[in-house]
Each structure stands twice: as C-alpha cells, then as structure tokens.
Amino acid sequence: MATTNRRITLSRRPKGAVTEDLFKIEEAPMPDLRDGEVLVKTTYLSIDPTIRGWLERDTYLPAIEIGAVVRSSGVGEVVASRNKEFSPGDRVFAMVGWQEYSVHGPDSRLRGIPPGVSPTDALGVLGLNGTTAYFGLLDVGRPKAGETVVVSGAAGATGSVAGQIAKLEGCRVIGIAGSDAKCAWLTDEAGFDGAINYKTEDVGARLTETCPEGIDVFFDNVGGPILDEVLARLALRARVVLCGAISQYNRMDDVYAPRNYMNLVMRRARMEGFLVLDYFDRLPQAVMKLAGWVAEGKIKHRTTVVDGLENTVSAFQRLFSGDHEGKLVVRVARSDAPTS
C-alpha cells in the first residue's frame, strides 16, 4: 500500500477566474488511524460549482482554509478501518477532498453506496445533483401538470434531471444550454419540449416564442442576464427556484444583479433559494425514486470523466466554460471493489 498521500491544497483565494497557480499539489505522509476512524482511497471526485464559493469566502460552509486540502465530495473505497460499521472494500460517498486518501471519523457523513450503483451515478444522478434537482424542483418549485418550466444550465448534471422530473410531472419544459449539441441532446434524448442555445440565440426572444403564456417555474443554475430575461416573462404566481448562479461565481465583486426583480410584485411571484443539505433526512426516499426513474429509462444522464488527480484544476475550469457533458468527475484511481 502507498505510504504517501498526493493532495491539492489552496495557496491563495481566487478573485475572478480560477487558475492553476491558486493551488499546490503536494505529497503528505499517509495519515494514521485513530479509534473509530476509516481510511478511504478516493476513486472519483465530484466537480461541483459550489466549490468555487468555498475557495473564496464563507458561504453556507466556512471558506476552505489557506493551506488546507480543497474540500470536495467524492466516492472511494475503504482501505483500512478502525470503525466496525465499515470494512476494507466498502464503497462509500464522502467529503474526500482533492486527495488520494482521506480519514473519516465517526461523526463524518460517510455513507455506503448500494450494490449496483456506479461511482459516477452515486455522485451525479443518484447523488447530490439528482437530489438537488428533486427537492429544488418538487419542494421549492412545486410544478403543476400543464405548467411551463424553464431550466438554465439544462444540460448539466442537476439541470438535466430537474427538467426531466418536470416532464414526468406533466409540464412543458424548455431548457437553456450552451451549445447546439447540448440543445439537441435535451430535445432528442432527454425529452425537453424545446431548447435555447444562449451562446448563439436571443434568449429573451426565444423565451417569448417558446413560452407564450409566460414561465410558471424557473429552475436557475446560471443567474445573470438569463435570470433577468426570465423575470421579465413570469406567469402569474410564478416560482423562481434559485439553485445556483454559475455565470456569477467568478465575478462576485461585480455581480450581475436582476434588475427585473420588481416583476415579482407585478406577477405576485416568488424567488427562493435552497440547499440540498437541508433535505438530508429525506435523501433516501429521493434516491430511491430517482433510481427507479433511471432504471426505467425515464431519466437520461451523461458523464464526462477526466483522468488523474493532477487534472482536477483544469477539470474544475471546464465547469465554467461548459466544455463538458452532464456530470463532470475526476477519476483519481480505479476501484478494486466490485460495483455490484
């Protein structure tokens, strides 16, 4: 077994775009285990927009400390255990961080991955992306059959699931994405009723065209001018579900603020934020539901795999350029444990 742990630490905080020089890749000694602890070998890292916030400032979690390993969820395999709930070979989901090995105490949120679930599905469609889409759309957005739902970041890991759940609820669903290929996937594979390429089309005009009765539910992953165009076209009693604002995370000192927010009054509408961490008690039921839909072919999803811990920062940068399809993960090591 390895005696050192390769890891990526934060050297300084980003202002604007994330660059390689903010981080240091280093070797540390393999940690020792104390009573109750578990050593996990990382197999896949989940590359998530929310990490951008943690790099710069306190958000719903404290900022990552300078010199510390970058916080990240991921999946891995137990390689040593002094906790009787976990044994070597167990596959687990955990906050593993950008590193090869991590130690988890009895209070950490280490969770086993059920047999038959692949590591990338455990991170994406059946992980925090799928459950974020599930609770955000259903609990916050509360779509009703026949309503018009718009999703931004619609080809992404969360947006694509949110839109497909809206379809299952009987809604008309329009997705906004960043390439013709992504738009084609939304309409041809994922069953969306329409798709708008925000890089080449006039989003406002296309929303007017595709949502003639206005927008009842907006599931927003993007923020910025797209949010403003939607606010201008809300239906009466619309719900704007604030999931994220990836267009703004690299410009938090000069945020594009939604000047059409006053339309919330005119349309008696609601804009509401949420975090999936508030729904942890209900995760199992959501995962069960999502797993059923995936198994029945009712929810399609894609994964982009980047190989090698050393490519984590460049993978993270791709989140912001949109140069990936669906769930973006880094494969840190191949698993020795069976999937099922």
Next chain:
Amino acid sequence: MATTNRRITLSRRPKGAVTEDLFKIEEAPMPDLRDGEVLVKTTYLSIDPTIRGWLERDTYLPAIEIGAVVRSSGVGEVVASRNKEFSPGDRVFAMVGWQEYSVHGPDSRLRGIPPGVSPTDALGVLGLNGTTAYFGLLDVGRPKAGETVVVSGAAGATGSVAGQIAKLEGCRVIGIAGSDAKCAWLTDEAGFDGAINYKTEDVGARLTETCPEGIDVFFDNVGGPILDEVLARLALRARVVLCGAISQYNRMDDVYAPRNYMNLVMRRARMEGFLVLDYFDRLPQAVMKLAGWVAEGKIKHRTTVVDGLENTVSAFQRLFSGDHEGKLVVRVARSDAPTS
C-alpha cells in the same frame, strides 16, 4: 349643483421625476347618468406610489391613457344615483380619479363606507394601506413570535401598520424611515423596538447592530440599496415581502438591482411579491380586524391632508421626497354627509 367637472389629465408620460407639466387641469361638462350609474363627488383622493407606475407603463393594470383623467382611488359622496343600491348622501370608496366628479357603473367597485369610519381612515389604515400591510405581513411574511422584522418606509401609511401588526404578533420590529422625527414617532408612539434614519445613518451598520441574529422578515416598500443591505443580513429561512420599491419608481430605466440576491440561496430564503387586489375576497375580515386594533389604540396612524384638487400633483411629488407623515391625501371637497 356644479355644472362642470374640474379634472387632471395626463398629457405625457414621465421619464424620471414627476413634474407638473406632465398634467393638464381642465374643466369638463358634468357627466350625464345612464341607468345603473352613480355620480360621486370626490371628497378625498388617496395619494399612492402605485400611481407612478400607471403613469409610465402597463403594470398589473394598463397604463393610464394619454388625455385620460389620472386613475386614483378616493372617497366621495353620492350626489345622484340611477342605481337602487346607492342613494344621494351615501359615502363611498371608489376609483374616483383626479377629478371632482366621477361616474360609476354597476360593474365598478363602488363600496360603501361604514358609519363611524372617517374618509381618511377609509383610504389609509382601514383602506388599501392597512389591508396591504395586513395581507403582506401575515400571508406573505408569516412572522412568528420572537422573530426579527424589519420594515422600510416604516413611517408611511402601509409600513407603519405592517410594523405594528408585527409587534402584535410578538416580533421584534425595526423600522427604517427618512427623518429623526419619523424615527422618534416609530419608537415613541408606534411601539417599534428600533428605528434607523436612512438619510443620516449607515443602514448596514445599524441593521447589524439592531438585528444581531439576522432579519427573519423584511417588509419592503423602498427597494434599492436598503433592500441590498437587508439581503446581506438575512436569517435562515427569511422572507422578503416585496410590497413596493418607491426609491426606484422614478428611475425604472436604471433600476438599482439587488446584487445580494444570491444570499437567498445561502440563507434558504424567499423573496415574494404580492398585490392586495388578490385579497379582495378577504378584505372585510381584514378591515374588521384592523378597525378593532385601531379602536383599542393598538395601531397608531397619522394623516397628512393637502387641500385642493389643484395641489394634487405637488402632493404626489411629496410621496417621493418623504415630506409628509403617514397617509397622504388631498381634500378635494368637504363632505356634506355625516361621518357617523
């Protein structure tokens, strides 16, 4: 009886501040009544921020047409009637417009004013201001005892009632207003726990000081930078009730947009607009409740009366400078009908 009707019509739409030259004061012949119609002599006009929207653009109601009498609610007295539900001498609330006489058909929302209610109370604390405060605070804001409630435009006709209802619900209430005299009235007379003069104090610093646990409910009449300061200080699961944005109505082409809106995600908070016109079915019960509180001295209110239809535009301008106390009305004529 008079044979002409003095009235104020809209000549052109405002861009920015409202000026006298947008309007024309003119004499028109006294209208004839058709079957089912009622002729009302205006006694008081309600001077409301929402009229600013109607002057410029379609909002929740169509824009006032060029050449038409300015739309406005008010109270008056029936002087002639061809409708058996109304008789000369009846005191009524109606969309009377900026004019001395108005005609109301069977479909208009002409409502009698109960005995004992003064015309200015019928417009303010027991009228659209009081009921706006009632439904906005209780239905949209849903304050719980012990929570911290902040009200902007707190010394105004709507804000002052919202804050006092929050006190009756057992909340800590901080008001934001535009003069030391208004702030003193809030804390000394209206029972607010604190007041901030936004013209002389650092609103953000004072909010931090007076709301150490964050803000649970914000009842916003003002918008702009004050809204942003509140968004930066939301408690978990906060509710921002969008009632109005008077700081922005004169600059709709260059709105100050709330850049801290993303804190709605961090705090899992909700920002929601409403209009009292959606609650018309429940108005009677709200008015009853408000009347009880006023009679018991639990809701204090003030009125600023401007005399003369010809002073309506300058009265309207005072809404935006804040140079008035509580409910602002124009007395167009003295009533011949008894109050009770």
